[in-house]
Amino acid sequence: MSTLDPTRYARVAGRLRGQPASDGAGVRLTRVIGSQQLPDLDPFLLLDEFGTDKPEEYLAGFPEHPHRGFETVTYMLDGRIRHRDNKGNEGVLVPGGVQWMTAGSGLVHSEMPEQEEGRMRGFQLWVNLPARDKMTAPRYQEFGPERIPTxxxxxxxxxxxxxxxxxxxxxxxxxxxxxxxxxxVVLDAGRDWTHALPEGHNAFVYVYEGGLSIGEGEDAREVETQHLAVLGGGDVLRLRAGDAATRAIVVAGRPLREPVARHGPFVMNTREELMQAFVDFQEGRF
Known part of the structure; x- marks a missing residue:
């Protein structure tokens, strides 16, 4: 069967709008995954969009906080954030940069704005780790905009x-x-694009500027700004922009299909492992 066989087009299995929320020391954001509407989408645990040009809504940042058992992915569109952790790692994320942090067995880190004015905008995604990797040593994959190919x-x-x-x-x-x-993905007005995703992955599209349709023929569905579409039914994605230029993130991952025990900044497989994470953190073993 051809990769682009029309019978394999992905369709919109569900749509939802992100909900206003706050995190850290009061940073305003839009929570898309991780709310009652969509608690998770294996292996994805959370998706937040942050975007404001009001410094009072981001200056407090995300002071020191722990993580264990999953990965955080920060993608900056505008603004600068400095990150530090208790292992001695430190750096600055700039527009177009990405940090893929594997918390693994645990670390304590902070993410604080490197600006006092202007626009702060981007995404943070949480990705679960399989049981075998939850207690690995923490590590970073960090890439400036010049290392993200187009x-x-x-x-x-x-x-x-x-x-x-x-x-x-x-x-x-x-x-x-x-x-x-x-x-x-950036689509000029009226343009369309077809792309094959890995078979068996869970996938979503989140539109953050403009609007587009997903799917082919009678199955095509419109998705507006600040709406997320959960994909299903096939592994060939077709996007078509509406009357305005459109930007969207397309994210997919192999599902882990493992039990999830989750509370706050810790994501494990059992309640006992979760309780141990709290004990380890309180006793300074991160």
Whole structure:
């Protein structure tokens, strides 16, 4: 069967709008995954969009806090954030940069704005780790904008490839456990793009500028700004922009299909492991 066989087009299995929320020391954001509407989408545990030009809504940042058992992915569109952790790692995320942090066995880190004015905008995604990797040593995959390649698969279409592959362009992030795809897609008004996703992955599209349709023929569905579409039914994605230029992130990952015990900043497989994470943190073993 051809990769682009029309019977394998992905369809919109569900749509939802992100909900206003706050996190850290009061940073305003939009929670898309991780709410009552969509608690998770295996292996994805949370998706937050942050975006404001009001410093009072981001200056307090995310002071020191712990993580264990999963990964955080921060993708900056505008603004600068400095991160530090208790292992001595430190750096600054700039517009177009990506940090893929594997918390593993545990660390304590902070993410604080490096600016007092202007716009702060981007995404944070949480990705679960399989049981075998939850207690691995913490590590970072951090890439400045110059290391995120851009594909131009069609006229009026450009794709920043953070993870996965578009044609001959491959993203820098590698994670064998979930084999992730993370694309930032820009479509000019009226343009369309077709792309094959890895078979068996769970996938979603989140539109953050403009609007588009997903699918083919009678199955096509409109998705508006600040709406997320959960994909199903096939592994060939077709996107078509509406009357305005559109930007969306396309994210996919291999589901882990493991039990999840989750509370706050810790994600384990059992309640006993979760309680141990709290004990280890309180006793300074991170």
């Amino acid at each position: 594909a131009t698969p069609a006229d009026g279409v450009s794709v920043k490839v953070i993870a996965g592959r578009v044609g001959e362009v491959e993203g820098p992030v590698a994670q064998p456990a979930t084999d992730p795809v993370y694309l930032d």
